Amino acid sequence: MESKPSKPSMTCLADFEDHAYQILPRNALDYYRSGADHMQTLKDNRRAYQRYRISPKMLVDVSKRDLSTRIMGKRVEFPIGIAPTAMQRMAHPDGECASARAAQELGTIFIMSTLSTSSIEEVAQAAPQATKWFQLYIYKDREVTKKLVLRAEKAGFKALVLTVDAPYFGRRLADVRNQFELPSHLRMANFVGLGDLETKAGQSGGGSGINNYVASLFDQSLSWQDVAWLKSFSQLPIILKGILRADDALTGIQYGASAIIVSNHGARQLDGVLATIDVLSSIKEAVGDRCELYLDGGVTQGTDVLKALALGAKMVFLGRPVIWGLAHSGQSGVEQTLRLIKGELDSAMALSGCTTLKSVYQDLVICPKSLM
Amino acid sequence: MESKPSKPSMTCLADFEDHAYQILPRNALDYYRSGADHMQTLKDNRRAYQRYRISPKMLVDVSKRDLSTRIMGKRVEFPIGIAPTAMQRMAHPDGECASARAAQELGTIFIMSTLSTSSIEEVAQAAPQATKWFQLYIYKDREVTKKLVLRAEKAGFKALVLTVDAPYFGRRLADVRNQFELPSHLRMANFVGLGDLETKAGQSGGGSGINNYVASLFDQSLSWQDVAWLKSFSQLPIILKGILRADDALTGIQYGASAIIVSNHGARQLDGVLATIDVLSSIKEAVGDRCELYLDGGVTQGTDVLKALALGAKMVFLGRPVIWGLAHSGQSGVEQTLRLIKGELDSAMALSGCTTLKSVYQDLVICPKSLM
Amino acid sequence: MESKPSKPSMTCLADFEDHAYQILPRNALDYYRSGADHMQTLKDNRRAYQRYRISPKMLVDVSKRDLSTRIMGKRVEFPIGIAPTAMQRMAHPDGECASARAAQELGTIFIMSTLSTSSIEEVAQAAPQATKWFQLYIYKDREVTKKLVLRAEKAGFKALVLTVDAPYFGRRLADVRNQFELPSHLRMANFVGLGDLETKAGQSGGGSGINNYVASLFDQSLSWQDVAWLKSFSQLPIILKGILRADDALTGIQYGASAIIVSNHGARQLDGVLATIDVLSSIKEAVGDRCELYLDGGVTQGTDVLKALALGAKMVFLGRPVIWGLAHSGQSGVEQTLRLIKGELDSAMALSGCTTLKSVYQDLVICPKSLM
């Protein structure tokens, strides 16, 4: 009996999630994990994947595999990126900078939230080689909004991810109960010196501080016209995040969107909406190859990614799993998380006879006959 | 760290329900919460909503929203009213008067039960400006019944809600086990001085006092002819409450009903009947615009209302949730309850791209393929 | 506060079942309640009813209701009879005689098992006015079998119920584990003096005594020819019990069966077979009015009966529920059980607009789209 190396710690993304549940303070944990209202869609986002079964091909030579792809014209090492999530410094002091560096290290995309606790410039400096996209919320104050876009453009961000599902925020009951506030040592780093825009998330007003922030500052009149408005002053390609209907996807293409992220905001907006994987194929059918399609929501293992690829997504993004990795050990935890799921995807491809993303065949996935 | 305002108490209707379960005496609580027999339909009334998923529209300007509508020709501020429930003074000393005042305050409809513990005149006086409808049970004693109708008409009630699903009462096992009786300090306030009609619910006779009351006094020969009979002496429009089949709805229109409430009496009559939301669209399909359609049963959150609207209801009514609000703090509790769910509906509309009730689009809801 | 009458004891059939679970000795209880193998069908027999939902008619005058019907040409007060179950004296000293007397008292049918612990003649004497049918197992010893039939005929039994699903017995694991034996003070009362035929169920041989009995004495070559054989010497109409397929039902009619009991032997034979309610309508469709159709299996409440009637059964039979009633208080317990479920059926009919069994309309029941 030789002596064994130390216990392998993390075998799947759920291990990171479990760990985060133990170490994060209640306020932050609840903010991160919650879905809207009674969280039916939150559960469904994940559980829905189980309804799609894999029908794998055998006896394909899979000794050489390539997971890379081109996204918006740029090479990505594997089709799993980082979704924009707000206020990452609550999970780890390095916050967004750590996540961006992990994306750079692994060769994937980092989407930075408007509501970051690190500024555009800080993130750009931390991960200059990473492919970075900027997620945009449109403020009532259009000048502020415009400046934000121009700063991102200048800092080397390669696309604007316009979040279309959040004219204001869904009700996350735990945040109301907790009277959630952004901890006082943190701030909305993109709005330093802009008064409420910088500080208001730190004031719960007896409810959820972040909801108050959004309700008072975001522009609820958000509409298709704003896509045109953005294009009027920014060169960046526009990606619409939060589309759940085929007709909306088609309208998006008309308004000049370069890509669409099928998303329900991690089930944080309207509880009861469809799981993202359940709408993907109908949207793919409608848009065909007229724009790139990505997906986020409930992705926690390699086979989830594989199913999304087979159903029409070119890439997927991770929201909460990245936060759990970050909470574990900053940049290193995010890297471990990404490597784990990348490895799982690699394995799932090998075991279903796929050697490249292009070779992922459509009938790899058997779709359920009924929605429930 | 600034000092926080006191804990926000109630974040959703379930919070009121939980509270009522803690404070109400067993006999009353069981009476209020029970469904018939093994309560399959009681669970299904609620759970069924989860099978209908929302497919929301994005990038509609939702900065201005209007939840008002016209019901039976009269403006209502939002499409959520108060269903008739018996004996509300068991929940709070102010009983029906408090509920009616809450409806008045918020600009919605109060339906008063025949089996109220406050009289028609008391309620009329308590909430003169409220839109009040009178729910009618037909007694064997037709003179008594007729007088009831005329009193309601005189007191300013605007419609008769004829309950058609209760020729006699379903078996609610807890009431039998509890030998439920109306507490001796309360009475059937619409029948003061009428002997059994006033007092019999206070005598369990070893079973359920209310079932005995109904079995001995209600007219089990209730039929379509009675709709004609009512129209023969009352000017009030007639609303049929308790229809679950499209053919019955059509017959109702022939007999001159002005509107229909799709209802299974809160699952208190025949266990095993379909959930109300499951029958709504087939009834809507049959009646089209020939009469207004409302629904009650299992509505406990804003998205439930939104789904009912999308499937053809012009308005919904709340039974138990109003009782839980009443038990919490009388009129104020009912108001809080109504405001909460109104707010949830408002939010659900905003997040699905609806600015008015008319703009609620039909394919907002994805219907399940199978019943189960 | 007036003083209350004593607690109403039994509000539904489940109350009797719970009671029996507390008082019966383990060996007997396990014998009665078990289904074959892993008891999937046992659960499904009951649960399946929940998948059929009721769509009730309103505003039918239901003040007068008649539950009586004609079965095999004879009036029965309500369409719920007693299925044949073996060895009833283990549940109560009065055994089959008590059950038969209860059937007589209420005006319904008692089916007596071949494997009774009271003899044909005892039962005939105990309940001379009851409509009694004799359930037949065919023994290898055909002379014995023939004599049994002739004794039943002579004793006034009105039909032969040939059990077709038991050439030998299914594996009920608890009986094997318990090494079940008929208690030594009881015997197979129809076979007194016939050696093994009387006593062998009292010998477990390390397994299940009743299975050994059946395996060594029943004729496993049971086939359609035996229907012809029975008709060759008995005038009694023959009812086939245990049919689950439409084609078998049609063959049965060809061989001269007068009626069919759709049954899976209370899920005691082959685990994994369909629930009886799930096959009823397809069999009804095949046989039409060419023979009467009955059903047993999992019926425990009035709505179960109503659903079976709507789907094509003229009558249903209760197996275990009668045993639980018997265990409670002999004849009186069986009567209470029958009265309870009769009352539930009566109520279910009233609340769905049915005044007679003939008026039970076909679309009262909404069938599930999928089997599961």
Add this chain to the structure above:
Amino acid sequence: MESKPSKPSMTCLADFEDHAYQILPRNALDYYRSGADHMQTLKDNRRAYQRYRISPKMLVDVSKRDLSTRIMGKRVEFPIGIAPTAMQRMAHPDGECASARAAQELGTIFIMSTLSTSSIEEVAQAAPQATKWFQLYIYKDREVTKKLVLRAEKAGFKALVLTVDAPYFGRRLADVRNQFELPSHLRMANFVGLGDLETKAGQSGGGSGINNYVASLFDQSLSWQDVAWLKSFSQLPIILKGILRADDALTGIQYGASAIIVSNHGARQLDGVLATIDVLSSIKEAVGDRCELYLDGGVTQGTDVLKALALGAKMVFLGRPVIWGLAHSGQSGVEQTLRLIKGELDSAMALSGCTTLKSVYQDLVICPKSLM
């Protein structure tokens, strides 16, 4: 009361499984029982059978039954054989030899794993009369692979079972957590003296020893060409094990496969693939009678076998159940296990009107309408 014989110990295969869970060391138990990743398919392999319901025929003379069949031209006493499972000596010192002797004793097929802890020659000697097949993994070292095949051929094995679903191994999380290693007193007995090929499974390297073994030694370029390669030097018929798609089955026939085992490797490779019983009928439909079809995965009772037969399998194989039998009492335990399930199949056939495997009719099984 006579004295009873000792408790009958084992009444169903689950009893053996429960027993094994109590006596096996953790490392071995986890290795045996685990499925890949989150083990959805592991549960589904079993649960899927419950979705298929039996529609049994009555009144067929079943007094004489014959469960024998011809598999690859050779008589087998009943259609249930032993699937190849690695490293059986961890369950019992007699390992593969005991299993092979049990198969010989009962007249069924033993498939020996490449990764056995007894050698080809040991097994051949232990059970010379058994029908033995050799399961083959293809190593990077093709000479080693070839020699293995030739040894098996020489030792009297009658077919090559080429496992096609394992170019490398799926992730079984428990093995990673346990840092599973083949116990040091055991070895890969077919590779004695071949260095890593003999010993590497005994080195976890901080992960799963068996996965490391496979990853470094198996040929991941495994493809259809290898079927041709095998046929180029071996006379043995080739059976493809691990096919889950109809198109792959057809390709297999083109490449000269004699039979196909529909299998997902006991859910140990790619979690989320379809349950084997769910794909069987579509594959049968495609291949018709052009090759024999077998199945493994989740078979634990007689009705599972019957369903597989009805849906197109000529035979089924048991993986884990044989291991639990082996762990119980070596050869005797495996024999008991096989006898139990053979008896269950016999009983299921009798109770559904089948007297031979040929008489198993296709509509014996009602297929679920939806996958879930």
